[in-house]
Amino acid sequence: MMLHSALVFCLLLITVSSNLAIAIKKEKRPPQTLSRGWGDDITWVQTYEEGLFHIQKSNKPLMVIHHLEDCQYSQALKKVFAQDKEIQEMAQNNFIMLNLMHETTDKNLSPDGQYVPRIMFVDPSLTVRADLTGRYSNRLYTYEPQDLPVLIANMKKALKLIQSEL
Numbered sequence: 001m002m003l004h005s006a007l008v009f010c011l012l013l014i015t016v017s018s019n020l021a022i023a024i025k026k027e028k029r030p031p032q033t034l035s036r037g038w039g040d041d042i043t044w045v046q047t048y049e050e051g052l053f054h055i056q057k058s059n060k061p062l063m064v065i066h067h068l069e070d071c072q073y074s075q076a077l078k079k080v081f082a083q084d085k086e087i088q089e090m091a092q093n094n095f096i097m098l099n100l101m102h103e104t105t106d107k108n109l110s111p112d113g114q115y116v117p118r119i120m121f122v123d124p125s126l127t128v129r130a131d132l133t134g135r136y137s138n139r140l141y142t143y144e145p146q147d148l149p150v151l152i153a154n155m156k157k158a159l160k161l162i163q164s165e166l
Contacts, residue, residue: 038065038099039082042092048104054096055124061158062122063091064109065099073144074117080145087148090155112140119143119151121158132157 034044045051051062065081067074081087091097103110108128109120118141121129132154133140134147143151 034099036067036069036099036101037078037082039088039091039097041088042097045096045098048098048100048106048109051096051098052122052126055122056126058096059124059162060094060096061124061129061162063095063097063155063158064104064120064122065097066101066103066109066114066118066120067099067116068101071116073142076145077117077143080148081151084148084152086152087155090152090159094159095155115139115142117142119154121154123158123162129158129161 034046035042038044045054048064051064054060055062067078069075103114106128108130109122110118111128111130118139119134120141121132123129130140134143134150134154136142
């Protein structure tokens with residue numbers, strides 16, 4: 001009788017633990033904190049220096065997004081950026097990605113001021129691409145939600161420049 005009880009207990013234990021394992025696997029993985037809402041499937045680097053290291057190693061351009069959590073313009077851009085499939089796919093596959101809520105020491109990343117949102121590209125030769133600009137003459141590197149086609153075009157230009165110049 002004791003052996004039978006032990007066997008039943010073991011079977012019960014196995015059933016519970018395997019069901020628990022299945023439940024744990026089904027849980028969606030928590031969003032990567034480095035994405036800060038810009039795209040949870042994108043691999044983000046933590047610092048500008050880390051980004052520069054990776055672009056030299058991978059021969060991919062770096063896309064730097066300067067933004068602030070309490071800025072309505074940053075939030076509006078983040079929302080459409082995160083929902084745009086083409087941008088998300090290019091960002092994940094063709095770029096080293098960095099989003100920053102603080103300025104870097106590299107003054108080349110703020111050629112016309114330290115405003116947000118501001119998106120700049122750096123190529124693998126460590127050149128900040130000041131020639132890839134948005135639509136606004138007073139804030140050259142800002143993009144608004146309706147400017148996604150301009151941003152997509154600049155992402156494609158950043159990729160073409162690598163092939164033609166390096």
